[in-house]
Amino acid sequence: MRSLTVLYDARCGLCSNARRWLEGQPQIVPLELLPAGSEEARRRYPTLAETEPEELVVVSDEGDLYRGSPAWIVCLWALRDYREWSFRFARPALLPLARGIVEWISTRRHRLSRAFGLMSDQEIALAVSAGRSCDDGGCAGEETR
């Protein structure tokens, strides 16, 4: 396996923050992050049935597909500082817990994003294209200075 493509939900603030975090981590296996249902994602994986999956999807360069908590474990596995954790979460004793946490967060991701005021990539793109500066400071670039 030489690379992994991570399909995340660009409309969700929590997921977009997770994407930024993943991209900032040192990687053993390079991660490429694509918004789920985007043009590029559909072009690359024409058989991926739903265009907008309800959970995180990771596909390797060889076509191995992971969904939900295994997808998260594979993401951790790709990161230098968290590979140990991926093996820990994959143990039979912890796997159900990992699945529970991931499902709990996944189904509430939009609500959680609103509660914590996390901006999604789509919202940021909209705000930037509309020429407004974002109020959380995350994308308030030069124009406010």
Place this chain on the structure above:
Amino acid sequence: MTPNTYPVWSYLVYVAISVGLTVWVARTLHRNGRIFLVDAFHGNEPLADSVNHLLVVGFYLINVGYVTLALKFSQMPVDMQTAIELLSTKIGLVLLVLGAMHFMNMIVFSRLRRRALREIAPPPVPPQARIPVRA
């Protein structure tokens, strides 16, 4: 009346046996731990030898340190029987310390090796499906 020479002889025998045991365990570790370390450092033999040597130096320091600190007998042997009893207690303690240190070293070896194996290990979960990918 001749002075009691049992304490001095006991001390000498204690030091000789303890240091001898330490050397034996350290050499065993040095010889048999090397292969673990070479594997843990992905075949980098100079690095493995260096770490192996440093581990053995630490092992010697702690064990010889314990042996010398624990030299003093709480009561003095007055005949052959008490000398053997005291020696046996002391050497038993040294053996337990050596055993504990030995297992600590083995834990270090196996940790290093496990970490090395994980760096090249496949993902810990199997893929749920295989799909065609368009470049």
